[in-house]
Amino acid sequence: MKANNNIPKYVETFFKSCEIDEKLNRYSFFLIRYDGVVLYHNNNLGNSLSKSSIGALLGGVWQAARALADFIPKKESKEGYRLSFDTSSQGVYIVPITIGVEELYLGLIYHDEVNPGLIKNKMREMATSFGEFLEQELKESFGKNQVRTKENNDFLFGDITDSEMDRLFAFAKN
Numbered sequence: 001m002k003a004n005n006n007i008p009k010y011v012e013t014f015f016k017s018c019e020i021d022e023k024l025n026r027y028s029f030f031l032i033r034y035d036g037v038v039l040y041h042n043n044n045l046g047n048s049l050s051k052s053s054i055g056a057l058l059g060g061v062w063q064a065a066r067a068l069a070d071f072i073p074k075k076e077s078k079e080g081y082r083l084s085f086d087t088s089s090q091g092v093y094i095v096p097i098t099i100g101v102e103e104l105y106l107g108l109i110y111h112d113e114v115n116p117g118l119i120k121n122k123m124r125e126m127a128t129s130f131g132e133f134l135e136q137e138l139k140e141s142f143g144k145n146q147v148r149t150k151e152n153n154d155f156l157f158g159d160i161t162d163s164e165m166d167r168l169f170a171f172a173k174n
Helices: 002-017 051-069 116-157 162-168
Strands: 028-033 038-041 083-086 091-099 102-110
Touching (some): 002 116, 038 051, 051 083, 091 116, 102 116
Antiparallel strands (some): 028 038, 083 091, 091 102
16 A cells, blocks of 8 residues: 555654653654554664664564464454553553554653553553554545546546447447
């Protein structure tokens, strides 16, 4: 879908327009594609890991967890899955965002947190907000493309009458 090429633009627009909760913004969070490509980050770790390394690791750990989840006998909707590798004060948390066939992950690396449940909830809220925003943007973009196609079709075949069709294909009757 052509609109999917615009996802990085929509990501930038979303994160510029929303107010990121200060509890989340003090940690490092990343929005990555299914293949580990980082679309957004606010790397507040200050360590030597590059954003591309973290993106690849977050994408890889999610894919590995998903493969392990396939062994669960009673399968439920994968939309409810999220990944948490943590102690009571530090860890990694990943939330999937699925829009159509696109799958993105919002990952958080946090430390020295008194209430990790709160920041995990804020991550889920951000993922939901971004998912809704992206879905709307893609719908609008797809709708515009669809309207142009329809207009082109209307122009080519809009007001053709039966008699015009008969005249057009008269050679076939002879």
